[in-house]
Amino acid sequence: MSPEVLSTPVVDTVKVPDRAHSRARAARRRRIVVQATRILLLVAVLGLWEVFSRAKVIDPFNFSMPSKIWDQIWTWLTHGTALGSLGEQIWYTLYEALLGWVLGVVAGVVLGIALGRIRFLADVLGPYIKVLNSMPRIILAPIFLIWFGLGPASKVASAVVLVFFPVFFNAFQGAREVDRNLVANARILGASDRRVTLQVVIPSATSWIFTSLHVSFGFALIGAIVGEYIGATKGIGLLVSQSQNTFNAAGVYAAMVILAVVALAAEGLLTFVERRVFRWKPTNS
Amino acid sequence: MSADTSPAIRLRGASKIFRTPSGGLHTAVRELDLTVGRGEFVAVVGPTGCGKSTTLTLVSGLEEPTEGEVLVAGEPVRGVGDKVGFVFQQDATFPWRTVLSNVMAGPRFRGVPKAEARQKAREWLARVGLAAFEDRYPHQLSGGQRKRVALAATFVNDPEILLMDEPFSALDVQTRALMSDELLELWEGTGASVVFVTHDLEESIALADKVVVMTAGPATVKHVFDIDLPRPRKVEQVRLEPRFIEIYREIWESLGEEVRITRERGAADVA
Numbered sequence: 364m365s366p367e368v369l370s371t372p373v374v375d376t377v378k379v380p381d382r383a384h385s386r387a388r389a390a391r392r393r394r395i396v397v398q399a400t401r402i403l404l405l406v407a408v409l410g411l412w413e414v415f416s417r418a419k420v421i422d423p424f425n426f427s428m429p430s431k432i433w434d435q436i437w438t439w440l441t442h443g444t445a446l447g448s449l450g451e452q453i454w455y456t457l458y459e460a461l462l463g464w465v466l467g468v469v470a471g472v473v474l475g476i477a478l479g480r481i482r483f484l485a486d487v488l489g490p491y492i493k494v495l496n497s498m499p500r501i502i503l504a505p506i507f508l509i510w511f512g513l514g515p516a517s518k519v520a521s522a523v524v525l526v527f528f529p530v531f532f533n534a535f536q537g538a539r540e541v542d543r544n545l546v547a548n549a550r551i552l553g554a555s556d557r558r559v560t561l562q563v564v565i566p567s568a569t570s571w572i573f574t575s576l577h578v579s580f581g582f583a584l585i586g587a588i589v590g591e592y593i594g595a596t597k598g599i600g601l602l603v604s605q606s607q608n609t610f611n612a613a614g615v616y617a618a619m620v621i622l623a624v625v626a627l628a629a630e631g632l633l634t635f636v637e638r639r640v641f642r643w644k645p646t647n648s
Numbered sequence: 649m650s651a652d653t654s655p656a657i658r659l660r661g662a663s664k665i666f667r668t669p670s671g672g673l674h675t676a677v678r679e680l681d682l683t684v685g686r687g688e689f690v691a692v693v694g695p696t697g698c699g700k701s702t703t704l705t706l707v708s709g710l711e712e713p714t715e716g717e718v719l720v721a722g723e724p725v726r727g728v729g730d731k732v733g734f735v736f737q738q739d740a741t742f743p744w745r746t747v748l749s750n751v752m753a754g755p756r757f758r759g760v761p762k763a764e765a766r767q768k769a770r771e772w773l774a775r776v777g778l779a780a781f782e783d784r785y786p787h788q789l790s791g792g793q794r795k796r797v798a799l800a801a802t803f804v805n806d807p808e809i810l811l812m813d814e815p816f817s818a819l820d821v822q823t824r825a826l827m828s829d830e831l832l833e834l835w836e837g838t839g840a841s842v843v844f845v846t847h848d849l850e851e852s853i854a855l856a857d858k859v860v861v862m863t864a865g866p867a868t869v870k871h872v873f874d875i876d877l878p879r880p881r882k883v884e885q886v887r888l889e890p891r892f893i894e895i896y897r898e899i900w901e902s903l904g905e906e907v908r909i910t911r912e913r914g915a916a917d918v919a
Contacts, residue, residue: 548740553757645787
């Protein structure tokens with residue numbers, strides 16, 4: 364009996380330094396399992412889609428199938444689309460969305476901060492902004508098409524009206540919720556009203572504004588795409604509407620995939636910029 | 649009386665009435681009469697929530713008195729002047745600025761050239777013992793270190809009048825004693841007049857030349873006590889002197905009554 368009793372603690376002391384190691388291994392294993400399941404899920408969904416479509420369980424004409432969508436993307440990549448090269452279409456849509464986004468963000472931030480800081484402006488303009496915001500603004504896209512024609516201007520305008528409001532409201536809220544202590548401190552230290560706005564209000568509103576930037580880039584893409592869909596000479600939205608008109612379901616899906624990739628890339632870029640801007644923030648919050 | 653011989657701060661019959669969100673009126677301070685001499689360290693004690701902080705905002709120019717007069721160096725206060733420094737109870741360092749940039753903020757706001765502001769800021773950072781931390785952001789510092797940044801940022805402007813609103817109340821006891829000593833050291837070199845608001849009677853006696861006891865809210869001056877303890881003082885040592893304890897007892901008799909009134913009112917509000 365006794366040798367066994369003695370040997371037990373010895374085994375324990377050997378195990379102790381192992382614990383951190385085994386915990387790390389468990390965490391790594393978990394990550395791998397999550398990744399594998401993720402990929403498996405994607406493969407399963409795409410595989411089922413392909414199989415059902417080929418077996419005519421679902422109508423391949425309406426629902427298409429992953430292989431055809433891939434073929435479509437590949438054709439566009441290698442031979443170009445009916446409208447010109449694929450890169451040109453992506454660039455066109457991206458250009459409209461980006462321009463609309465930048466204009467909408469600048470207008471939203473400037474007006475949001477101005478109204479947040481100047482009580483009089485907020486009281487006068489408040490109700491109008493509420494009314495405009497309550498409208499489903501995407502219906503403006505046809506009007507912009509009439510005003511600005513088939514070129515990029517009408518798409519930029521749709522993107523701007525979609526982007527403006529979320530950015531505006533966040534900037535406004537951010538300017539309103541500035542820590543009063545910080546403002547009082549800046550004034551005591553000698554800051555003028557302009558300095559308070561530029562060096563206290565705007566920096567503290569940046570985290571609010573950045574939250575809206577993520578959402579609003581999506582909105583800018585929607586504005587550009589819908590604008591192109593209604594009427595354009597180039598762009599992914601037009602690609603969607605042309606594919607639809609020629610009953611090419613694979614083309615519609617292919618355009619969707621391309622858009623998703625573009626949106627994800629933009630989101631990644633924004634997150635990268637955000638990390639650099641918010642170096643002053645504690646990482647855990 | 650010329651501006652040079654007039655006291656640093658004088659409040660004459662100053663009252664402040666706030667409008668509450670529900671539309672009522674709240675009198676924070678009433679008929680306040682208080683004089684702070686040049687280079688004098690005055691501590692203001694009173695029950696919690698009695699309106700001590702309001703007194704400071706009136707002197708700083710952040711708020712205007714509803715009635716009465718507030719004079720700084722013989723001149724009525726109109727808006728935030730350039731003579732005043734203010735150390736707040738809560739953290740008021742700018743979280744997006746580094747330590748150095750925080751201390752530079754005051755001179756920069758007042759139009760001092762960048763190089764000169766940086767040099768002055770570095771001097772004060774060295775004086776509060778944070779020279780090695782100038783590139784950190786406030787969230788990377790401890791509470792006591794952040795308070796030192798706030799002190800440096802205030803002193804770098806060379807204020808003639810230093811207003812402090814329970815500046816050390818959020819710190820732990822040891823850090824607090826240390827900071828009190830450091831404050832006395834920094835202040836002794838400047839000749840600034842100080843109004844130090846606190847609810848801690850020990851702290852007020854250890855630091856001040858004069859202790860002002862406020863009544864339960866709406867606050868007004870109840871009594872002013874002269875503290876005849878010799879300087880330079882070390883907070884932890886002066887606390888143990890018989891004279892200190894004598895003064896403490898004397899002031900507590902006056903202050904304790906107001907604390908009791910406040911407490912009874914609180915109990916009545918709860919009931």
